[in-house]
Amino acid sequence: MKRIQDYRKIVGDEVIGDIFRHARKLYGKRIIHVNSTYSGGGVAEMLTSLVPLMNDVGLKTDWRILRGTPDFFDITKKFHNALQGASINLTDMKKNIYKQINEEFAIYADLNYDAVVIHDPQPLPLVQYYRKAQPWLWRCHIDLSKPNAQLWDFLKGFILRYDLAIVTSEDYKKQDLPMEHRIFTPVIDPLSPKNIPLTPKDMQKHIRKYNIPADKPLITQISRFDKWKDPLGVLDVFKRVRKEVDCRLVLCGSMASDDPEGLEIFRKVEQQANNMINSRDVILLTTENNFLVNMLQSLSSVVIQKSLREGFGLTVTEALWKGRPVVASRVGGIPLQIQDGKSGFLVEPRDNSGFARAILKCLKEPEMADAMGQKGREYVRQNFLITRLLLNYMQLLTGMI
Numbered sequence: 001m002k003r004i005q006d007y008r009k010i011v012g013d014e015v016i017g018d019i020f021r022h023a024r025k026l027y028g029k030r031i032i033h034v035n036s037t038y039s040g041g042g043v044a045e046m047l048t049s050l051v052p053l054m055n056d057v058g059l060k061t062d063w064r065i066l067r068g069t070p071d072f073f074d075i076t077k078k079f080h081n082a083l084q085g086a087s088i089n090l091t092d093m094k095k096n097i098y099k100q101i102n103e104e105f106a107i108y109a110d111l112n113y114d115a116v117v118i119h120d121p122q123p124l125p126l127v128q129y130y131r132k133a134q135p136w137l138w139r140c141h142i143d144l145s146k147p148n149a150q151l152w153d154f155l156k157g158f159i160l161r162y163d164l165a166i167v168t169s170e171d172y173k174k175q176d177l178p179m180e181h182r183i184f185t186p187v188i189d190p191l192s193p194k195n196i197p198l199t200p201k202d203m204q205k206h207i208r209k210y211n212i213p214a215d216k217p218l219i220t221q222i223s224r225f226d227k228w229k230d231p232l233g234v235l236d237v238f239k240r241v242r243k244e245v246d247c248r249l250v251l252c253g254s255m256a257s258d259d260p261e262g263l264e265i266f267r268k269v270e271q272q273a274n275n276m277i278n279s280r281d282v283i284l285l286t287t288e289n290n291f292l293v294n295m296l297q298s299l300s301s302v303v304i305q306k307s308l309r310e311g312f313g314l315t316v317t318e319a320l321w322k323g324r325p326v327v328a329s330r331v332g333g334i335p336l337q338i339q340d341g342k343s344g345f346l347v348e349p350r351d352n353s354g355f356a357r358a359i360l361k362c363l364k365e366p367e368m369a370d371a372m373g374q375k376g377r378e379y380v381r382q383n384f385l386i387t388r389l390l391l392n393y394m395q396l397l398t399g400m401i
């Protein structure tokens with residue numbers, strides 16, 4: 001099991017000391033996190049690392065999954081999209097199923113803890129079905145800058161019962177929510193399979209397994225095949241780069257079989273890649289594997305993230321952590337992670353020639369690029385590791401329970 005002292009070599013004595021000092025004040029307190037899945041997505045990934053660490057420092061921390069039905073998850077998926085601005089037909093039936101599943105779960109889920117942390121909208125109504133005798137915190141991981149007004153008004157009825165809202169960025173603070181907000185940016189776990197240092201032997205193994213030729217510099221984008229990640233734009237950028245420097249492009253995006261849009265976009269990318277003069281230098285991967293992502297990020301000469309829209313952009317954090325130069329769009333949470341020209345390059349999302357120029361600079365000046373990558377890694381070390389999130393929660397809870 002991961003222990004907090006395993007992180008000492010990475011984050012230093014001061015951070016670990018700080019965590020233990022806060023732990024003393026919270027020792028034995030009982031905390032519960034509630035979300036709606038054990039795996040898949042950033043929330044589950046963060047809780048997988050956070051919950052054992054909270055226990056390791058002496059908080060009795062539990063993690064419960066809201067039990068839903070396919071109907072319920074269909075509705076909450078629609079809520080998720082509508083919170084990010086999509087339209088929704090908000091019927092009474094949808095509202096009732098949403099409330100009913102939460103009410104049923106509340107009958108048998110004991111949430112009698114010193115603090116309750118509810119993640120995202122799925123378990124939000126739970127607060128209504130308990131005698132609220134402790135602080136309830138709502139941790140929203142979704143971009144709330146332009147929520148659908150009707151849905152927001154409905155959900156606000158539940159949110160107002162909470163003691164505090166935690167959001168990912170200053171832009172997601174809600175003016176019309178008269179309650180305290182905190183900002184916790186997402187983090188990565190440097191000891192998870194996606195981020196641990198790979199030995200040359202591991203690296204070789206994965207290069208062979210996935211058949212990645214390492215004879216030319218690699219440029220990589222790791223992202224779902226999604227229009228907002230602009231994979232076709234990435235191909236255009238690669239075409240421009242390839243005119244000047246011999247290199248390969250890897251586009252890696254795992255594919256959910258129930259995502260017809262992803263498949264359609266993948267097909268378009270595949271077709272366009274096949275029509276390129278240098279089509280053999282474009283590698284498309286759809287396997288989901290943490291070691292593969294780790295290997296690609298670690299091995300690449302340049303990692304790009306050409307998103308047209310982005311929440312935070314954990315792929316950027318992960319690539320910076322590998323010490324690789326990153327060229328990424330100036331959107332969403334990416335500028336929080338990269339200081340342009342110092343720890344990576346920021347480019348306007350649709351400026352394909354700007355992307356190509358920045359990538360070429362990294363390829364032609366590898367020492368500059370490496371130095372930049374190291375600065376990026378240090379910035380992540382100081383700001384975006386799991387120990388910081390642990391401290392965020394402990395500082396917050398110290399004043400509350």
Ligand code: UDP
Nearest residue numbers: 222223224252253254288293312313314315
């Ligand atoms: N990811 C992965 N395999 C893939 C594509 C993405 O494991 O083929 C992971 C990626 O490493 C990151 C997460 O999925 O941890 C994507 O998070 P991000 O914030 O970058 O984008 P999102 O997909 O949430 O919009």
